[in-house]
Amino acid sequence: MNEQWIQQMRQKMAGYKWPAPEVSWDEIDRALAAGIARKTRRLWLRRVAAAAVMLLIAGVGYWGLQHTETEQVRSTTARVDKQDQRDWLRDSKDNAENHESAPVLLAKSARKTSKTTTPVPMSENVVPVSTGSSDTVSTVVLAEPAEKEQSHAVEEKTEPADRIRRVTFPDNLLQQKSTNNRLTAKVYMSSTLANSYTESFGRHDNSSVIIGEFKDSVQATHKEKQVNHRQPVRLGFSLRYRLTERWSVESGLLYTRLSSDITEKKNGVSTMTEQRLNYIGLPLDISYELWKDHHFGFYVMAGSTIEKCLDASHWQFSLSGAVGGEYKLTDYFSLYAEPGLGHYFKNGSSTQTIYQERPLNFNLSLGLRFDLK
């Protein structure tokens, strides 16, 4: 079709005016007031909905963590019987001799290593090994089948429940006032898409084997050590503040949980230790919107995160970059996915973590966003 006539018609009618009919201002004022009221009401609905979804996600995440944990506890405690415990006690007695009165030494080391955490009261079935290690470490002692008939399982000490319940969303964050710019909240779960597995063999002196700040002081024995880092799990909550049309800053709170299985073989006895570390972090990101339409949006983001380990004294600093894609479910809710890369800096701590093992990680973050204003 010839486009020229269209251009001519558009030019002809551009800015075409018609004398505006008389209108009732009462009605328009009412519409204006109703529009503002509706907006405020919707804002509250959205806030309530956002809070509900966040609680739901936090609940599901928490349940997920709890669930996997109880599974592990069940599987390790199932094998405990009195005979085993007696056998084990004999073992630990041997250990104790090596330690030159282990309880005293271990108590010392516990005091030394847990500057930020209070020592956990010892219960009867808690073994000295786990007391000595950081209080989030659970220990299972397994004998080599060739040497002993039965596997020995030792009741593990589960971590205090509040360690996991740290994922809290302060109420006032949801009610935060903002200026004319849009404020967006998000909740997300993210995971690093890789496991890490390391193995080390050889003779170690008494300072070389460190598990969760616990120094094993058995001298010069043959040891093998395998560390299997599991996928870190991260839950977070952030608020994004739009600075300009395209630039936004974002910050919030995040909780990270790292867990690793450390298996050590020494003198024919395998010791499997699960190291769990919990972090609370403060991310600061900037993002730039690349493209957006009614339903989809794409952006790039870069940022840094400082995290404090709750179980040890170290801090973890990281830089990250990601691309994000979001899909608008409604006017205010959107789903998003952010694949990205993170670089974790060496923090000088001797605690073995996946971050120290693999400083550069690929990760994927999935979450929900809510426009608050």
Next chain:
Amino acid sequence: MPQVIFIGNEEQCLVKRLQEGDKTAAREFYSLYADTIAGICSRYVTDEEDIKDVFQNALVSIYSHLADFKYRGTGSLEAWITKVVVNESLKFLRIKERYMMQSLDCESLNEVEEDIPPISEIPPDTLRQMLSRLPTGYRTVLNLYVFEGKSHQEIARLLGIRKDSSASQLHRAKNLLVKMLRKYNDDNPQRQ
């Protein structure tokens, strides 16, 4: 091209004041845009009473959705207003002229498309009158295609008709318009 020219960031300030519920801003907005809004209505709706109805509905709709409006640079307010007014016009036509819109799909095309004669000498008011003489369905499709820059696909979706019937409506609208323009040029030879 925006018809209301602002100096500096006045447009953005006006939006801000409107969104804060400032009543003087609402009056100011009215004095700036009312005729333009009525102008858009008058392209879609022919009867003066209907224009008034659509105009008032559009104004109410604009004011009640102002809080959702995002300022995206110069002219964005006017672009948004146009969108709201067109939506209100279509809403009105859907209700009032339901049968007319439905009949859009039933017609088949057997006419040769003709070229529009020069329109530079035709006053906008006369062109609007010609548009108003087109059957509602034709006029609506022509408005959406020519002035709102919609594709046939979008028009089909907006009006609930088939894509090819949007194209044939436009074709017929154009041929009718050509006839009216020729007649006008014949009747006013001094203007040529």
